[in-house]
Amino acid sequence: MLIEDMLGELGHEVTASAAHLDHALELARNHEFDLAILDVNLAGKSIHPVARALKDRNIAFLFASGYDPSDILREFEGTPMVGKPFEIETLAKAISQALSMNGRAI
Template identity: 50%
Template sequence: MADFTGLKALVVEDEGAVALLIEDMLLDLGCEVVASVAQLDRACEVARTIAIDFALLDLNLDGASALPVAHILRERHIPLVFSTGYGRHGIEQVFESYPMLAKPFVIAELQEKIATALANHRMSLASG
């Protein structure tokens, strides 16, 4: 089992109950939820400035695509996991290798996708 103790996480999710559930799962995995945001503008602002180890990003924020947030995180070399109820529809090709969680999901799936995102990130740093 991967050890996520102390990893700092950003949660971008517009459904309050879902955000709370995700935050609880992350805490159970040993992560620290540094920020949890629901609106696109605020998510972009936070993604530009926050010190985090990874992010969990809902693709649809109240009808708006959250891909601007994903681009900011990618530019900052911050691993991310997409979370969506719509499958890979709407994910740009540049993000096709990023892990995605299909809603609803359980903690074991979250753990697996975070581990994949972190491993992919380490490999991309090692390859240059």
């Protein structure tokens, strides 16, 4: 199942998606949304600048990755992460954690 389908099944709406770092940064800096799911490696580039922009705006986020969790920088330790491939239940739990870390609830 695609992540967009999982999110829909969980009652969430996908308002934007980015396949390249520049677009992801633009969205992180200017788009309004409650939560972002960040692939650690976006087209061969680190997603950390996007995570910093979201953190600066106090927007909840979580990481999704097929890579080793040690790829996450120390400044983002404790940020929820789902390892690919993941089940819908795992995604739901990570979303709940990310939102509650930002003082939001679903």
